[in-house]
Amino acid sequence: MRKLDPVKHEKKRQEILGAAMRCFLRSGLKGASTAEICAEAGISPGHLYHYFDTRDAIVAALIEGRLEKVTEQLKAGIQGARSIVETLAPELEGQPGGAAAMALIFDMMAESKRNPEMGKIVNSHNRGIREILVEMLRYGQSRGEVEAKLDLEVAATTIMALMHGAKVVAMQNPKEAGKAMPVLRQLLVHLLMTPMESAGAEPPRAKKTVARARS
Amino acid sequence: MRKLDPVKHEKKRQEILGAAMRCFLRSGLKGASTAEICAEAGISPGHLYHYFDTRDAIVAALIEGRLEKVTEQLKAGIQGARSIVETLAPELEGQPGGAAAMALIFDMMAESKRNPEMGKIVNSHNRGIREILVEMLRYGQSRGEVEAKLDLEVAATTIMALMHGAKVVAMQNPKEAGKAMPVLRQLLVHLLMTPMESAGAEPPRAKKTVARARS
DNA sequence: CAGTTGATAGACCGATTACTCCAGTTTAAA
DNA sequence: TTTAAACTGGAGTAATCGGTCTATCAACTG
Structure with missing residues (x-):
């Protein structure tokens, strides 16, 4: 008989994923x-299906891989000695791959809302990223870098919003986004160091509170 | 001879756009x-092309329409007597149409990076929205609601980032996003009322300014 | 070497794609 | 009423889609 080489198989798989x-x-x-993927990978159409059951399986593997990468980067950041702001600042800037990479991320997010299978993957990794952020924030609290009373879950969600928002403007208008980055960074600092009441503290739903800071 | 009725034609066009x-x-x-669009609109496949040259023309018209709507809403907000924060707060929350509407927005943003024709449309309207924001901020300055030294262009870009980021988390995790919303709102207030030097001036890197208002 | 099996290619499939063509109907000006 | 343009429906187009099938090749085992 003949035995298959799983290492080689996996290598080819990754090669195809790269082309994809x-x-x-x-x-x-x-x-x-x-067809385009096969051409890019330099293989025949039939051959593709020796490595992936369906086209969606390729997409799923790719999403999974990308999210794992992000997770790893964040984890590496938390272990480094840098401050939280320094760790997160690069995430506020544009994606390394440029606009195309960001466009692809938006494709993925949109797709995850329509394809339940990929929704599961994306949601799972989103939870993972938020957990890492919470851990990072907790560590920051122990160092006095983060306000002690901060609701870490909510803060983590807010930070994710900042990161995503930065990505959007970076894609749409890289020039202006570059200038806005330091401001976003300051907002991040403010978020970390200010005791915010996330909920409950907005019963004064005053409709007439128009003129506020007239000091 | 016979002349066509442009009103009726336009009405049908809008009808098809709604179905699309x-x-x-x-x-x-x-x-x-x-085919799906024709079925939804209740017309034959051939008939569709009496109103639109290509499928892309439908997409373009739809993007244009949606962005115009957003622009109008913002313009309406600026003319109302409400404060800037009150005007922008709804934008920080989820889209009315829910997750599907947001997913579609991401589709549009991604598409605008690949199809130059639609890139032009989206960029043009993005500029329009930023101009409206700047105008809104300037008006806010005249009322003392916005810090006088704020760089309005940069602030507008930052606000757009906040709005987009809020949309993303609202789509991915509506539950957590709801809790993060007030925090984003506080960040917006902070942005408007704090004299920020967009570049260069961040030497007061006070790391120990943790405890602030403990009242 | 023989035999088995993975690796690979490419023809091929029905379904679907955006889109076209044309014939029939309606409409309103001449 | 005549007539021609506008409206409408739907069959039909070539191309492309994701995916299957089979045949050949290559490589390892006995």
């Missing part, structure tokens, strides 16, 4: 066809 | 086929 990523970056998550 | 929007919400910007 290039195609998705170029043509979008729905725009890249299996 | 429902399809795009359901199946995504690339996922909805012309």
Whole structure:
């Protein structure tokens, strides 16, 4: 008999995934066809299905891989000796891959809302990232870098919002976004160091509170 | 001879656009086929092309319409007597249409990076929205609601980042996002009322300014 | 070497794609 | 009423889609 080499198999798999990523970056998550992927990978159409059951399986593997990468980067950041702000600041800036990479991320997010299978993957990793952020914040509290009374869960969600928002403007208008980055960073600092009441403290739903800070 | 009725024609056009929007919400910007749109609109496939040259023309018209709507809403907000924070707060919350509407927005943003034609449309309207924000901020300065030294262009970009970020988390995790909303709102207040030097001036890197208002 | 099995290619499939063509109907000006 | 343009429906287009099938090749085992 003959035994298959799982290492080689996995290597080829990753090779195809790399080609697929290039195609998705170029043509979008729905725009890249299996034919395009095969051409980029230099394999025949039939051969593709020796490594992936369906086209969706490729997409799923790719999303999973990308999110794992982000998770690892954050984890590496938390272990480094840098402050939280320093760790998160790069995330506030543009994606390394540029606009195409961000466009692909938006494709993924949109897709995760329509394809339940990928929704599960994305949600799971989102939870993972938030947990890492919470851990990071907790560590920050122990160092006095983060306000002790801060609701870490809510803060983590807010930080994710800041990161995503930064990505959007970085994609749409890199020039202006560059200037806005330091401001976002200051907002992050403010968030970490200010005792905020996340909920409950807005019963004064005054409709007439128009003129506020007229000091 | 006979002349065509431009009013009736336009009405039917809008009708088809409405059907197309429902399809795009359901199946995504690339996922909805012309056949699906025709079925939803109750017309024959051939008939569709009496009103639109190509499928992309439908998408373009739809993007344009949606962005115009957002622009109008913001403009309406600025003319109302409410404060800036009150005007922008709804934008920080979820989209009325829910997750599907947000997913579609992400589709549009991603598409605008790949299709230059739509990139032009989206960029143009983004500029418009930022101008409205700047105008709003300037008015806020005249009322003392906004710090006088604030760089309005940069602030507007930052606000757009906050709004987009809020949309993302609202889509991915509506529950947590609801709790994070008041925090984002506080960040917005902080942004408007704090004299921020967008660049260069961040040497007061006070690391020990943790305890502030403990009242 | 023989035999088995993974690796690979490419023809091929029905379904679907955006889109076209044309014939029939309606409409209103001439 | 005549007539021609506008409206409408739906069959039909070539191309492409994701995916299957089979045949050949290559490599390892006995």
